[in-house]
Amino acid sequence: MATASAISGFFAPFCLPNRHNLGTPRPNLSQKPRKISSKLLSVPSDGSFRETSQRSEVLAPNSRFSRIDHEMGSRRKVCVQSTGSGSGLTSTGLQSTVVKLLHLVVSLGIILAMDKFLKxxxxxxxxKFPSALFGMFCIFTIxxxxxxxxxxxxxxLMNFFQPALLFIQRWLPLFYVPSLVVLPLAVKDIPAASxxxxxxxxxxxxxxxxxVAxxxxxxxxxxxxxEMTPAEPMQKPSPFSSIELWAWSGIFLISFVSAYLYPTILGTNARTCLPFLLASTVLGYMFGSRLPSDVKKVFHPIIxxxxxxxxxxxxxxxxxxxxxxxxxxxxLTKAASNPGAGDILMGFLGSVILSFAFSMFQQRKLVKRHAAEIFTSVILSTVFSLYSTxxxxxxxxxxxSLTISVLPRCITVALALSIVSFFEGANTSLTAAVVVVxxxxxxxxVQTTLDKLGFRDPIARGIATASSAHGLGTAALSAKEPEALPFCAIAYALTGIFGSVICSIPAVRQSLLAIIG
Known part of the structure; x- marks a missing residue:
């Protein structure tokens, strides 16, 4: 008996389960097999699902083979459904990407077309009044x-143009770069003392x-x-991805080699050099944006x-x-018929001004609540900046001529160029470079100076930064002090707007020229 018990215990795991370990009744092996009808899943080549009725023969009811067949069928059904769901998700994701891209192209295209039409x-x-500024007033009024x-x-309307606004915000520093790139040409005739x-x-x-601000x-x-209240949240653009970095690197290499081998393959030297010069500019910005914050203090992404x-x-x-x-x-050719990389980038400056309408509308409650602080500071700071210069x-x-060129030093590039166009003999390349510097x-x-001057209030810090260092100062301060961003954005826009408006008045221009001598 002991031997039999030992042998039985050794082979127990390989035996059919009994009612005690599975909780199911022992099958009656003496019962005859019978025909049953089961619903099986048929998967045709077109990927649709149909149920077909088939006759299958099993050994007995509740047998292990019937349960195994049922489980395998269920698993096959789940696998097929999972595969279909995965392909559906991929297709949906691709469609969503295409729709977003089209949305960006259409919204940005409308803004660019509006700017070109107004010009x-x-x-x-x-x-002579800046056309983009007029367009901005129209959009804001609407x-x-x-x-x-x-x-x-x-x-x-705000939601429709949101992709275009994020695009402009994401690439904004690039639109300032051309003046720095061609700085050697702008200053080559300027004496060192000047x-x-x-x-x-x-x-x-x-x-x-x-x-002053x-x-x-x-x-x-x-x-x-x-009393200061929370401002409307401002959406931030996404960081640059590795795919974008590699894509622009490929464009640079291919276009550089092509331009070297075939200097006029696109008709003119400027057009042939445009792709690799544009790609090098974009790559420099992407690389600079990835630098540590401590390095950026000395080596700004714009540089x-x-x-x-x-x-x-x-x-x-x-x-x-x-x-x-x-x-x-x-x-930078400054010729519409033969544009260079810098001309393409500076072509977005008008759209930057038009985008001011949306940012001011988004923060309209904040502007209304703090109108006294904002408008008084911006007006006094702008007047002081022009006349003190x-x-x-x-x-x-x-x-x-050089003094006239540096007059709008605290006003964003797009409007600074419009301001100096009111005067004769101005060096527009120098103007753009001075604004960027x-x-x-x-x-x-800016942050260290604000601390030294004892400016603790976010409103004062934001207005002072934007009124003195426009977009680049705004980006630097808001990266560490997001609570100051709305006031920076408002002051940044209003400083350029008010500066353009007062310089369009002949009496103001004459008074500035009288001081310059």
Whole structure:
């Protein structure tokens, strides 16, 4: 008996289960097999599902083979359904990506087309007022009118243009870069002494404008004593991906080699050099954006971007034996019929101004609540910036044409170029470069300077930063102090708007010229 028990225990795991370990009745092996009807899943070649009735013969009811067959059929059904679901999700994801891309193209295309149409209309009518600024006022008026009558329509309009606004926000620094890339051409005829005077005006003027805007905001806030409330959240663009980096790297290599082997393959030298010069600019910006924050304080992404484009131009100039200056001339031709990479990038500056309408509308409640602080600070800071620049230029003996060129140093590039167009003899390339350098100074030193001056209020910090260092200063401060971003964005837009408006008045221009001498 002991031996039998041992043998039985050894083979127990391999025996058929009994009623005690599975809780199912023992099959009656004496019962005859019978025919049963079961529903089996049929999967035809077209991928659709049909149920077909078949006759199957089993050993007995509740037998192990019937249960195994049922389980395998269920698993096959689940696998087929999972495969179908996976392909469906992939198809849905692809469709969503295509729809988003089309949405971006259409919304951005409308803004660019509007800017181009307004430019042509203003040129045809011989109107010197900035066309993009007029368009911005029109968009803002339409949004406000819709918000007061059909709020849902205003919201829908904002949502429709949101992809374009995020695109502009994401690539905004690139639109400033061309003036830095061609800086060697802009300053080659400027004496070294005049260059030092311009640097003094940039640094000293930035600090003075920052102090005036900040102290004005603090003084007005103490008088009105308006309580600060949370602003509307502002969506941030996505960071650059590795796919984008590799894609632009491929474009650069292919177009650089093609331009070297076939210098006029696209018709002109500027068009042939456009792809690799544009790619080098974009790659420099992507690389600079990935640098550690401590490195960015010294080596700003804009500087990295400009150096990348200049290095590409230098390499091509050496290989083609044409030299650096001609290639930089291909970068920014200022000719619509023969555009370069810089012309493409600066072509977005008008859309930046149009986008101000949407940002101001989004923060309209904040503007209304803190109107006294915002408008007073912006107006005083803008007037001070223009007239102090004219006065300092005369005191240090800077040439009148150069003083005019640096007048709008605290105003964003797009509107600064429009402002100097009101005057004769201005060097627009120098104007753009001075504006960008002012922004770089602010981006690197604004936070430390605000702390030294004792500006603790987010409203004062935001207004002071944007009024003195426009977009680049705004980006630098808001990255570490997001609570100041709405005030930066508002002051950034209003400073350019108010500066353009007052400079369009002949009496103001005459008074500035009288100070310059």
């Amino acid at each position: 042509k209309a203003f040129v045809a009518a011989a109107i 949004l406000m009118a819709l918000d007061s009558t059909v709020p849902a329509a205003a919201t829908s 260059g030092l005077k311009i640097v003094f005006i940039i640094v000293g003027g930035w600090l003075a404008s920052l102090a 900040g102290y004005t905001a603090i003084a007005v806030r103490k008088m009105v004593n308006t 990295c971007c400009a150096l990348s484009a200049d290095l590409a131009a230098f390499a091509y100039g050496q290989l083609s034996r044409s030299g650096l200056n001609p290639v930089l001339g291909y970068y 004219a006065l300092i230029g005369r005191l240090v003996g800077l040439e009148p 002012t922004g770089l100074v602010g981006a690197n030193f």
